[in-house]
Amino acid sequence: MSDATADDLAALQELQAADDEVRRLEHRRDGLPEQRVVEDLETRDARLVAAEDDVAARRDAALRDQRQVEGEIDALTRRRDEERARLFDGSLTQMREIQAAEAEVAATERRRSEHEDQLLEVMEAVEAAETEAAGLAADRAALAEQLTAARAARDAAAGELTDRIAAAVAARAPVLARLPEPLRARYEEAAARGQGTGVGVLRDEACTACRITFPRSDLNALLTGPPLATCPNCRRLLVIPD
Numbered sequence: 001m002s003d004a005t006a007d008d009l010a011a012l013q014e015l016q017a018a019d020d021e022v023r024r025l026e027h028r029r030d031g032l033p034e035q036r037v038v039e040d041l042e043t044r045d046a047r048l049v050a051a052e053d054d055v056a057a058r059r060d061a062a063l064r065d066q067r068q069v070e071g072e073i074d075a076l077t078r079r080r081d082e083e084r085a086r087l088f089d090g091s092l093t094q095m096r097e098i099q100a101a102e103a104e105v106a107a108t109e110r111r112r113s114e115h116e117d118q119l120l121e122v123m124e125a126v127e128a129a130e131t132e133a134a135g136l137a138a139d140r141a142a143l144a145e146q147l148t149a150a151r152a153a154r155d156a157a158a159g160e161l162t163d164r165i166a167a168a169v170a171a172r173a174p175v176l177a178r179l180p181e182p183l184r185a186r187y188e189e190a191a192a193r194g195q196g197t198g199v200g201v202l203r204d205e206a207c208t209a210c211r212i213t214f215p216r217s218d219l220n221a222l223l224t225g226p227p228l229a230t231c232p233n234c235r236r237l238l239v240i241p242d
């Protein structure tokens with residue numbers, strides 16, 4: 001690396017700047033505020049779906065109760081009517097039988113009245129659930145419009161950044177081509193090991209890649225050595241300015 005030219009040093013720093021720009025843009029794309037808006041809306045939608053499921057379960061249970069109570073009312077009505085018919089068809093001749101039939105009619109009518117009161121309560125529960133379900137459906141419809149707009153905004157922002165990333169990657173290629181193959185391989189190896197940063201610059205007695213200040217002995221060796229070295233701390237390439 002001691003024979004690195006001034007153009008090599010400039011290309012290394014340009015290449016690092018290009019890679020930094022790509023990573024910066026990728027980081028922006030991965031953390032889009034528009035994506036957080038979409039996720040928040042999707043969370044709200046999931047809660048509304050859960051609420052709809054709960055309301056639907058309560059409505060279905062109330063409908064089952066309604067059908068059951070209606071069936072019981074029908075059965076009591078038939079029983080009452082049958083007893084009333086017996087009272088007037090002449091089939092009952094004994095006072096004891098007539099009194100028993102009248103008592104049965106009265107008891108059945110009371111039970112039927114109680115069931116009708118219960119039916120009203122159940123029907124109110126059904127109506128309340130259906131009203132709540134309609135409200136939730138309206139909320140979801142409004143939220144769906146917001147989600148559509150938010151996703152469009154997210155996709156537009158992501159698409160713009162994707163285009164910029166592609167342009168930055170394309171601009172990187174001719175800079176990389178300016179480097180001799182051994183130096184290019186050394187940079188790529190250092191960048192892979194250094195989480196995308198393959199070269200630093202000696203500045204203010206420290207490596208700009210790892211930001212660790214050198215002891216005086218290392219600093220003197222670097223300053224008196226070739227213009228391109230290896231950082232003793234992070235093992236990245238290190239440009240030594242004139």
